Amino acid sequence: MQAYQRMLDPTPNGLHSGESPLLQTAGLTKRYGNFLANDSIDIDIWPKEIHALLGENGAGKSTLVKAIYGLIQPSAGEIRWHGDRIVLSGPSEARSRGIGMVFQHFSLFDNLTVAENVALGLDGKESFKDMSARLEQVSKTYGLPLDPRREVWQLSVGERQRIEIVRALMQDPKFLILDEPTAVLTPQEADQLFIVLERLKAEGRAILYISHKLEEVKRLCDTATILRGGKKIQTCNPRLETAASLARMMVGGEIKEVKAAAGRQTTIPRLVVNDLSLPPDEAHGVRLEHISFELKGGEILGIAGVAGNGQDELFAALSGERLSKDPGTVVIEGIAAGHLSITKRRKLGAAFVPEERLGHGTAPRMKLSENALLTGHAASGMVNHGFIDTAATLKTVDKATETFDVRKAKRDPEAASLSGGNLQKFIVGREILRNPAVLVVSQPTWGVDAGAAAVIRQALLDLATAGAAVLVTSQDLDELAEIADRIAVMFHGHLSEPLATRDATREKLGLLMGGSSLEPKEAAHAVGA
């Protein structure tokens, strides 16, 4: 009964009768070839509303907001602004009408200052000095502290996002689109962002908030529109829903629970890192500072942290894509491997899954069998006297397909033709099928649909149960809480002491992610020494 009423009333709080919405899409459709990215979507956004746009990767969220922001032209349907139909020629027209957007991936120049970056994004004719003054004014008013004179490369990811938000606010938008803004923030930084958003709402602005973090949406948003496969599934009041019911609408079914085997035994240390320090290999890279940890068989260690704090550098140092002069810094299966190439480390029983699926984990335009060979040539019997055993590479593809439910159009397609989730299942499967003693995996479920994410997490747990040591780097704290036994945090190239997962509260992790120490005593000791 309740659900029925919700479906009848697209504005669940029922406050807007008689007025016209600030922004409306009617039958908005975007077609790419035969693919319908958006299929006749109706959405109403009212002033003083934080409206969540929920959906899995590929549900059509990005396409919808790109159309609203004028980046793409809809194939059919229309956009209404204050009730009048508008055709946007591009983002600058959207901005001049009062539509602002903060992208998930920042478009900032590292070597320019904050003020210079903001100036580049504005269309106005005011002088640089006036603009800088206004920038400070806006950032102060909204509690988004920024020093206009600092260069972007010196700033944290949270601060960079502030630049993007302030840049959008300086145009005084009536309607602001935020694309997964908390993906790169610590829990504390996210809380601060919510205060700013509440304030913008109180000023009468509307916000379209893209996210897949359901608890966050329940807390912040007044309305939620759920997309799935390019179609609008429902508009509802997220506060009346549970996270599980929202997830069901997003996925269109139940998600399998990930289950850890009870009482996993830990064995010998299989991956040991001793005082690993490495200078950055590119400008504005992160220096790794005295990283040490020990990982036993049967154990999953999670590494949390905001992106860009040295996780990529650590992955390169562990995998052997970057070598260390001191062999003892990385010990795999009891053998000093800091100076060994990635191929030799694989032969010691290590396997690696990088964050970037296309172009790093796989060669996008090569077949899956060739991508099986990419990491399997070292130790999987795929090469005899320099000649490739094609049958063996195809067998790996078939086995990964079967074991990890990789869905694809034919037996051996190009890597780039698979969806993100299926390709990730293939990559993780390719490594797990080699029965590694040590698996180092970075962002295992980044941008992967919920079903595939559950399969991958389960596979990691099963691998640890079978006795392997698993190191998982992730920005998703829920993911780490679900699978890791211990969690350490990376900040500015330092790795914190690992916490047992049951002790690792969001608050504690958040503090570590922001660079604070949990034990003030230790800092005092350091000063004294």
Added chain:
Amino acid sequence: MQLVLEKRAERSNTIALISPLIAIGLTIVTMTILFAILGKNPLLALQAYFIAPLTDGYSLQEIAVKATPLVMIAIGLSLCYLANAWNIGAEGQFLIGAVAGSWIAVKTQGTDAGVWVLPAMLVLAAAAGALYALIPAICKVKFGASEILTSLMLVYVADLLLDYLVRGPWRDPNGFNFPTTAEFDPVATVPLLIEGGRLHLGSIIALLVVAAAAVLLGRTIKGFEIRVVGAAPRAARFGGFNSNQLILLTFAISGALAGLAGIIEVAGPVGHLQPGISPGYGFTAIIVAFLGRLNPIGILIAGLFLALTFIGGEQAQIAMKIPLDVTKVFQGILLFYVLACDSLILYRFKLVFPNRQVARGAG
């Protein structure tokens, strides 16, 4: 109504096969217009270019002779290009190979040196070509110098070295001051396959090179490394493949094949060392490599086709007084169309009709 390029989900193998044919078709259309502008009968000109050389035995042999260096060089270049290493200096490596091999021929001239002379010449030429190609490769790996520029510049160095030698120390004393060495001894000459014909052993070597490259690229891990380094450098590093090592390797192979082609040309059809031994084989081979889709079998076919344009160009010059430079124009236009048509492998044309509502709104 609008024509747009739309990305395909997967590369189209059909287009990959027919794109060179489309390119050849478009080139012929363009050449027809060009012949008409030159005031020649396009049909007769095309007949002279493409049909006449295929109708007599001498021309057919000559096509194979011309295709031999083109194919050998293009095979080497294709390895470089697959690995994303841009060797533009095959012409220089060809000349250096010719010079190095000729050194043995000149020094053993008139002596009783045995059958070892020709094999030694081939080996030395290949080694010299490889070393010469390694200069830009090492500069690239060590100092990050653009191999495109350095390899190209070394072409002129090789050209001038050859010029100096045949005008100076190696000039035939009985040659009436022509800039040429003496005719090589029989032991320093590539044997003919048909007595009194033109076809020589080099063509067999070229076929062996094609077969070896097909095996290397299709069946071996080294060939796979070369392909991955070019297609996805970061994935190649993740796979444990050393891109610098592969740049050196592909340049060395490419230089060796060009050098080998050089000495075969000199010790075969030409018979002595002189300036102008190459009508630009090293550059034309770039077109052959791309027209052949960087695929060994494709390169064999493309090499024969471009050899046809050389022979056809000569016939057209004799029969219709069409300038020989038109052959180069033809080859240039062909490369242009090949590269343009390649975009159809990853993209397709699509007609887009703006939606009715926008049209109504605009009207």
